Amino acid sequence: MEWLKLIGILIIIIGFLVKMDTIAIILIAAIVTGLVSDMDFSTILATLGKAFVDQRLVTLFILTLPVVGLIERFGLKKQASNLIGKIDKITSGRLLTLYLLLREVAGVASIRINGHPQFVRPLINPMTQSALRTKYGLTNQQVDEKDIDKIKAKTSAVENYGNFFGQNLFIGSAGVLLMVGTFKSLHIKVNAVDLVLASLPVAIITLVIVWISNISFDRYLERKYGRSKRGDEE
Structure with a gap:
């Protein structure tokens, strides 16, 4: 039974x-x-x-949904796009690399700026799309829908990388404390500082790999949209 x-x-x-x-x-x-x-x-x-x-903290994300709706309603998404639109040399790949760097630095200080619904969707994604349009002087209709989907995927992926590999860079984070407690229950002596120092190289390697991937993505966009821009200038 x-x-x-x-x-x-x-x-x-x-x-x-x-x-x-x-x-x-x-x-x-x-x-x-x-x-x-x-x-x-x-x-x-x-x-x-x-x-x-x-486990009520798990459900707190529900409270952020009305906030996201309000900031989009009052134009934060549009203002973020306009801000990136004024920077000529920024590219989609560079912006994504910068965001990952900020995520990992924020992880060291245990500052929670992350979240797909709270941060990526209303800010990082439109800013990355705006960087593409500004770089090559494109309108919304001139950008391939497949590339928009790629940008959405990459912004979400960068958020995941920053969250997963950056969350254990603070000695007081929940993940570090959980591992310390687990090792202690197994009679293995490990302190939080050791775990943070072990997580740091992984975070750096992740940043380098994502940086290389974003460079490749920028080159892809250059091959696809750079020719049309040069043709228009000629």
Whole structure:
């Protein structure tokens, strides 16, 4: 009968296969698992409520969604594009490399400026697109839709790189403290400073690889749009 308590996993798998609502699937799986574990309904609700309260920081991103809507409504996205539009020598690749550098430096200071909905979508993505249009004197219609998708993908990827490889550059970050606690439970003596020093070379290597990739992306854009610009000038 102990295996019956794993029925929640089966419910989640089936729910995802039939494309049911994610939250509904999880709640159903949790309630069914509690019932087959001889928990009364009030205890199940109390357990779910406690878990929600204990992990309430995870849901704080919901509060940022109205903020993103407001800043886009009042023109921050447009102003960011206009700002980049005034800088002639900036390229899409250079801007992405600069953002990754700022993300990693911010990670060292434990400053959280990141987030796809909060930062990348309303600011970094339009700024990178504006850099492309400004560099080659293009209108929105002259930019290939595939290249717009590539820029969206690269801005999201750079955010992921900065978050993943930069989050352990601060000795008080959650990831570093979790690893210290895990090693301690295994009777392995490791301190937070050692983990940060081990993470630093990885962050630098990531920055170099992304920089090279962005140079390649700039060259691709130059081959594709540079000819048309030179043709217009002639």
